[in-house]
Amino acid sequence: MQYVDPNLPRDIFGWYSPSLGMDMPIVSYGYAGHPLLLYPTAAADFLENERFFLIKAIEKYIFEGRVRVYSVESINRHAWMDETLHPLEKARRQRLYSKYIEDEVVPHIKRVSGEHWRIATSGASFGAFHAANQFFRRPDLFDTLIAMSGFYDLEPGYTEGHMNDDVYFNNPVSFVSNLGGDALDLVRNHSQIHIITGRGAYEAPHRSEQLSNVLRQKGIDHNLDMWGFDVNHDWPWWRVMLDHYIGERLGW
Secondary structure, X not given: XXXXXXXXXEEEEEEEEOOOOEEEEEEEEOOOOEEEEEOOOOOOOOOHHHHOOXXXXXXXXXXXXXXXXXXXXXXXXXXXXXXOOOHHHHHHHHHHHHHHHHHXXXXXXXXXXXXXXXXXXXXXXXXXXXXXXXXXXXXXXXXEEEEEOOOOOOOOOOOOOOOOXXXXXXXXXXXXXXXXXXXXXXXXXXXXXXXXXXXXXXXXXXXXXXXXXXXXXXXXXXXXXXXXXXXXXOXXXXXXXXXXXXXXXXXX
């Protein structure tokens, strides 16, 4: 089965990550346009978004040179979803993953797409958590967030009541409340934030509302987009959401 047009520029790359101590692949789609870093869901791999036709949903914009997509591997199976680990070890591994994105993936994207870009980021479900975490941690590197059907607070379920810097600085609901200085200015005045959720089966719209409340209290303009009760937590809707935002809402 072909998941993308065979004529779509597609490049699989990767390297041994010194941050993580493991090989980490990445795939890119396109040749020009605004760079978009795309996370997989849950414990999935870097090709999940292709296999579930999320790339196909935005293929026309890739061909038009409006967006160039980079899809990365998740390490959730080695961190938050590994039940043999203590929560603080999971958080330590999350910190290393954030370091990998900031110190390794972003420089790679800038080498390929150009140094002048700040990068957009997106994902669905657990991928939305990672996208939001990265966006708010480093708004100097990221300018657009498209978070679909996500959650943004690891407490109390994943952290089991534990807290340290690794948890705090990788938990958007925690650290965004205390953003200040240049980071806050970038988020307030030079970024786009889109938090999208359905209200159907297996969705958790209160999670999106929770992040929206934090942003509102900080005076951060954002778009909380609540879709209908027929919109469930599944790929067909995420394909519609990403197509809608890249095609009509972002102005690229």
